[in-house]
Amino acid sequence: MTPPRDPTTKDWVKTAMYVVIALIVIMGSALVLTSFSWPVGMLVWLAVFVAGSLYLLVRWHARATAYRCAVCGYEFTISTLLDLTSPHVPDKKFLKCPQCGKRSWAMILMRDAHSHYPSSSRCLHSR
Numbered sequence: 001m002t003p004p005r006d007p008t009t010k011d012w013v014k015t016a017m018y019v020v021i022a023l024i025v026i027m028g029s030a031l032v033l034t035s036f037s038w039p040v041g042m043l044v045w046l047a048v049f050v051a052g053s054l055y056l057l058v059r060w061h062a063r064a065t066a067y068r069c070a071v072c073g074y075e076f077t078i079s080t081l082l083d084l085t086s087p088h089v090p091d092k093k094f095l096k097c098p099q100c101g102k103r104s105w106a107m108i109l110m111r112d113a114h115s116h117y118p119s120s121s122r123c124l125h126s127r
């Protein structure tokens with residue numbers, strides 16, 4: 001298992017790219033579906049494309065990242081749900097440390113998700 005590492009510029013570019021792709025999918029599908037059959041198209045768009053894109057994006061993010069506790073330095077990973085709901089700024093997240101139990105702005109780290117999560121390699125490898 002590769003230890004988590006500090007994010008590089010490449011990681012930020014990759015994250016930004018996924019966000020842009022998600023936005024393009026959301027916007028593109030909105031144009032097609034909302035005009036297609038009101039209001040069914042709108043509901044399908046909300047449920048499938050908006051929720052789906054955000055879910056995939058956050059799930060990827062949760063699996064590709066780890067966090068370092070600002071208090072004790074312990075490194076840990078978080079769930080998709082926690083990734084979505086906890087307050088964050090681009091390089092830090094406000095999390096409760098599983099080691100010392102204190103809440104702090106944990107520093108983000110990158111890990112190579114597909115090496116220990118074979119099921120997620122599908123979306124990472126698609127071209």
Ligand SMILES: [Zn+2]
Nearest residue numbers: 069072097100
């Ligand atoms: Zn801690």
